[in-house]
Each structure stands twice: as C-alpha cells, then as structure tokens.
Amino acid sequence: MKNNRKYHLVTFGCQMNVHDSEKIAGILESEDYTETDNPKEADIIIFNTCSIRQKAEQKFYSELGRIKPLKKKKPGLKIAVAGCIAQQEGNRMLKRANFIDHVIGPQNIHVLKDIIKSRPEMIAVGDNPAITEMELPVYRKDPVRAWINIMYGCNNFCSYCIVPYTRGREKSRALESIASEVRKLAGEGYKEVTLLGQNVNSYKSSVNFPGLLKELNDIPGIERIRFVTSHPKDLSNELIFAIKDFDKVCEHIHLPLQSGSSKILKLMNRKYTYEEFLDNVLKLKSEIPEIAITSDIISGFPGETDEDHRCTIHALKEIEFDGIYAFNYSPRPGTKASLMDGHVDDDVKSSRLSEILDLQGNITELKNKRLEEVFQEILIEGFSEKSSSKLTGRTRTNKIVTVPFETQIKQGDLITVKITKAHRHSLEGSTLLRFT
Numbered sequence: 001m002k003n004n005r006k007y008h009l010v011t012f013g014c015q016m017n018v019h020d021s022e023k024i025a026g027i028l029e030s031e032d033y034t035e036t037d038n039p040k041e042a043d044i045i046i047f048n049t050c051s052i053r054q055k056a057e058q059k060f061y062s063e064l065g066r067i068k069p070l071k072k073k074k075p076g077l078k079i080a081v082a083g084c085i086a087q088q089e090g091n092r093m094l095k096r097a098n099f100i101d102h103v104i105g106p107q108n109i110h111v112l113k114d115i116i117k118s119r120p121e122m123i124a125v126g127d128n129p130a131i132t133e134m135e136l137p138v139y140r141k142d143p144v145r146a147w148i149n150i151m152y153g154c155n156n157f158c159s160y161c162i163v164p165y166t167r168g169r170e171k172s173r174a175l176e177s178i179a180s181e182v183r184k185l186a187g188e189g190y191k192e193v194t195l196l197g198q199n200v201n202s203y204k205s206s207v208n209f210p211g212l213l214k215e216l217n218d219i220p221g222i223e224r225i226r227f228v229t230s231h232p233k234d235l236s237n238e239l240i241f242a243i244k245d246f247d248k249v250c251e252h253i254h255l256p257l258q259s260g261s262s263k264i265l266k267l268m269n270r271k272y273t274y275e276e277f278l279d280n281v282l283k284l285k286s287e288i289p290e291i292a293i294t295s296d297i298i299s300g301f302p303g304e305t306d307e308d309h310r311c312t313i314h315a316l317k318e319i320e321f322d323g324i325y326a327f328n329y330s331p332r333p334g335t336k337a338s339l340m341d342g343h344v345d346d347d348v349k350s351s352r353l354s355e356i357l358d359l360q361g362n363i364t365e366l367k368n369k370r371l372e373e374v375f376q377e378i379l380i381e382g383f384s385e386k387s388s389s390k391l392t393g394r395t396r397t398n399k400i401v402t403v404p405f406e407t408q409i410k411q412g413d414l415i416t417v418k419i420t421k422a423h424r425h426s427l428e429g430s431t432l433l434r435f436t
Contacts (some may be wrong), residue, residue, distance in 0.1 A: 007033045008042035012060055013050025015228060016167075017197055019138075019147035020106060021048045023083065026137030027112045039070060042077065044116065049083035051162050054330040057085055064097060071099045080104060080115060084166035090125045090335070106167050107131050107152070132173045144381055144412045145192040146185050150178055150212065154198035156231060158258075159269045159336035160298065160329065163198055170198075172205045179215055186221030191379055191412050195227040201234035210242040217246040223414055224379060224396065225249045226279055229256060233271040235280045244288050251288055252322075252398040255280070256296035260315025261308035264301050267340070274315060281319050292397035293319070297326040297356055300349030303342040304329075309352045316359050322367055322397065324360050328353050361424055368399070368422035376401065376429065380413045400426040 007028045011021040024046055025035065039045055045067055050056040064081075071077055080102035081093060087105035094100055102115050107128035115122060128134075131152050140146055153168040154161075182193055193216070203209040209227075216225055225248045230239075232255055243249050255277075259265055262273040285289050297312060316324075328349040329339040378393035378401045385392075390402045391409060401410075403417055409431065417429035 004034040004065060005033045005043045006041050008036055008045045009048065010046070010057045011048045013048075013052060013083065015147060015194070016149075016198070017048055017050055017108075018082065019149060019196055020092055020109060022138045022140055022147065023109050023136045024048060024112060025139035027069075027109070028116065029139045031113065031116055033116070036323055038130035039067060044078040044080065045070075046082055046112075049081060051084040051088050051166060051332065052330075054332075057328065057374060060085060068097070068099055078102065078115065081113070082109065084162065084348075085210050087125050087166040089160065090123060094121070094123070110134055110136060111168070112318045117336040125161045125194070127168055129171075132171045133177075135177075139406060142381075144190060144379065145194065146190045147194050147196055148178065148181055148185075149173065149197070150195045150200060150227075150255075151197040151203050155202065156199060156271070157269060157336075159267065159340070160301065160332065162332040162335055164336055170202055172203050173204050175207055175212060175215060178212065179219065182219050186219055189221075189412065191222065191414070192226065195225070197227075197229070199229065199231040199234060200227045201230050201236070201239065208238075208344075210236070210238045211372050213239075213242045213246055213249055217248045222248060226252065226398070228254050230254065230276050232256070232280055237283070240283055243284075243291070250298065250396045250398065251290050252292045252294070252396065253284065254294045254296075257315060257319075258296055258298050259301060259304070259308065260312035261304070262311075264304055264308050264311075267303055268298075268301060269336070277355070278315075278319065290397065291371045292322040292399065294323045294325075294398075295319075295321045297324050299326060299353040300329045300331050300344035300346075302329070302337055302340040302344065304344055304352075312356065313359060316363065320363050320367065321360065323364050323401070324356075326353060326356050326360065365424040368427060371399070371419045371427060372422050374419050375416055376419055376427075377414060377416050378403070378429065380401065380409055380415065382411050395427075401429045402426065403429045403431045406431050411431055 005248045009021055009025060011017055037041055047060055049060045074097050078101045081100055082104040086103045093103050101121055103123045105125035108124035111124045151172040153170045154164045155170045157164050200209055203212060230253055257277055258268055260274050378395055380391055380393045384390040384402050389405050391405050392402050394400055419427050421428040
C-alpha cells in the first residue's frame with residue numbers, strides 16, 4: 001500500500017528525455033511515491049530539462065520561477081533539476097537559484113533513490129561508465145508502445161549541438177540486456193518498441209545496429225520496431241536492407257538533413273554533403289518505395305546566405321520529406337557555432353523558417369492526399385484526444401489515423417483501414433475490422 005508522498009514531474013525536450021522521465025517516475029513509484037499534476041501537493045518536484053534550444057531553456061527557467069514561492073510555504077519540499085541543463089550548469093545552477101536542492105545529470109538518474117531517502121543537497125553530474133549496465137525501474141503510462149534506450153551519448157560533435165557535452169561519449173547497451181527488456185515488454189502486452197539513441201547507426205556491442213534489429217525482429221509478441229535517430233553519415237546499405245527485409249521493422253526513418261547547402265553542412269560538422277544525403281534517400285526509396293522519411297532542418301545557421309537558404313528550399317522540393325521538425329538556429333554556450341562569425345539576424349531567420357514550414361506543409365499534405373482510398377495497417381493507441389467517439393492509431397510509416405470507435409476494437413489491436421480523408425498532419429480512416 002502506497003504512502004501519501006507525492007511527486008510532480010515536468011519534462012522538456014526530446015524522446016530521450018521523455019524516456020528518462022519514465023525512469024525517474026519508475027524510481028519514485030518503486031519507493032511508494034504517487035504522481036500528482038498539482039505541484040502544491042508534491043513532496044518532491046523534478047524538472048527534467050533540455051538545453052538543445054534556447055526556447056526550451058527559457059521555458060524551464062520560467063517554470064522554475066513559478067515554483068520558488070512554494071518552497072517558502074513548504075520548507076520540506078525538495079526541488080530537483082535533472083537533464084541536460086542540470087549537466088551543463090552543475091554548481092552554477094545552485095548559485096543562480098539557491099532554492100534548488102538537487103542537480104542531476106542524464107547519466108545519474110539512479111541517485112534519486114538516495115535523494116528521496118533524505119540525502120542533503122546533491123550535485124550528480126559526473127560521468128557514469130556503468131550507465132549501460134544499470135537496470136532502472138521504468139514507469140510507462142502507454143500500455144502499447146514503449147521507448148527503449150539502446151545507447152547513450154554522442155561522438156559526433158556537430159558544431160551547433162550541446163549533446164556530446166551533456167550526455168557524454170557513446171556507450172552501447174549489451175545485446176542481451178536490450179533483448180531481455182523487449183521480451184519482458186512483449187510478455188506485458190506491448191506491441192511496439194522504439195529504440196533510442198543519439199545516433200542508433202553507431203550502436204555496437206556483440207552485433208551492429210542491423211544485427212540488433214535482426215535479433216529483436218525474432219521476439220514473439222512485438223509487432224512493430226521503430227528507431228530514432230539515424231545519422232546520415234552512418235546510414236549503411238545493411239541498415240537499408242534491414243528495414244526492407246525484417247517484417248517488424250517499420251517503413252519509416254528519421255534522417256536529419258539540417259541544411260540543403262553543403263557549405264553549411266561542413267560548417268555544422270555534419271560529415272556529409274547534400275549530394276551524399278540525397279544518394280542515401282534515393283537508395284531508401286528505390287529499395288523501399290513505401291518508406292516515409294522525416295527530417296530536421298535548422299534555419300539561419302551562422303554564415304547562411306540567401307543562396308544557402310535557396311539550397312534548403314530546393315532540397316525540400318527534390319526530396320519531398322513526409323514531415324520535418326524545423327527551427328531557427330539557437331546558439332548554445334560551449335558549442336563551436338556559438339563563436340562563429342556571420343550570425344543571421346533573427347528576423348531573417350524567422351522569415352526563412354516560415355518559408356521552409358509553409359513549403360513542407362504543402363508537401364506533407366500532398367503526400368498524405370496520395371494515401372486517400374489506400375488500405376493501411378494501423379496500431380490502435382486509444383481514444384482520440386479530440387473526440388471520445390474516435391480511436392487513433394498510426395500507420396507503419398508513422399502517420400496518425402483516426403477511425404470511428406467500434407466496440408470490437410481495443411487498444412493494441414492491429415487493424416486494416418481504408419484512408420478516407422487526408423489532412424496536413426493526420427489521416428481519417430473507415431473501420432473495416434480487418435484484423436492483421
């Protein structure tokens with residue numbers, strides 16, 4: 001029976017952070033804490049932070065400021081900051097906000113057990129060589145789809161990115177550790193797993209990444225395997241054929257381009273040219289015609305000219321991504337790009353970003369329109385957030401589909417539907433009750 005201690009957890013950033021928060025919640029739940037949406041009820045408040053862009057950092061500090069008065073009213077309240085900002089700031093964070101009790105880097109989530117057992121102020125931002133061997137409890141709210149770390153850290157040092165400094169060097173989990181977690185999830189009824197790494201293509205233990213996919217593809221019960229993120233410089237023919245040949249590996253890849261200008265890609269230290277990236281895309285489309293390719297774009301990187309921007313516009317038209325995440329360049333302290341000459345005016349960055357998003361929005365909508373009257377397999381995730389009379393699921397290519405609610409259909413079912421209407425960001429389907 002649980003006691004009445006409660007935690008409030010706020011998460012910023014990427015899928016890696018979302019999964020880290022599942023581990024944070026897992027530790028707290030295993031120590032008989034209960035989650036609360038109301039910070040006023042909490043005995044401990046944890047912010048799991050992201051420093052990849054300035055906006056996420058500003059949002060965190062804004063949220064942190066709102067919590068400060070609670071500490072005065074409730075002196076026993078513990079406030080912990082985890083994630084990349086915690087790693088980056090360390091001791092400086094306590095000086096900036098002296099009401100914070102604990103600062104925990106991404107490699108040191110396990111220290112939460114000590115914190116909740118009345119440890120005094122703690123800063124845990126050191127390197128943790130044992131991170132790949134740690135089996136932490138995970139509290140997953142989604143009963144159908146699960147995130148799984150297969151590796152930690154990054155060795156690429158893109159000139160705009162803070163991740164190698166906040167998450168450390170690449171470390172891969174052992175094959176059997178990952179396979180054991182997937183088998184356990186299958187036994188609990190999970191149907192889909194998403195493998196996480198800053199660059200999954202660099203995974204290496206007793207097998208490489210395609211070898212890992214092969215092992216997981218043979219695990220009964222799991223129906224779909226996804227992964228993020230792939231670095232274009234390491235996309236191999238072996239991985240392309242793994243996506244093509246392994247029936248559980250979904251026909252979707254997130255392949256961040258960042259810029260259509262080879263000059264800018266060199267300044268970004270991406271280690272590929274646009275022509276090399278395009279060659280990979282053409283191979284993917286040739287071998288897997290139905291594949292969906294999504295990407296990331298940075299607008300206004302230092303030194304980006306109008307011509308460089310036109311190269312990105314041309315790339316979007318030439319490749320026709322299924323969707324993109326696009327953002328203005330945000331200088332991150334400690335990165336090479338922050339010290340570069342030629343920073344682009346904010347208004348120019350925003351204007352270029354608007355053009356990128358408008359163009360891609362039209363491309364995405366047109367690609368979705370091509371799916372109308374086409375049959376698609378979807379995995380039912382639950383009720384739509386917008387309507388209790390509709391269910392929502394995803395295609396193998398990761399497109400969101402809503403279908404009318406039918407009593408015969410339950411969460412976790414794989415069904416085949418006909419796409420009846422396409423929108424820019426989602427699809428509608430008719431329920432045919434064809435279970436696959």
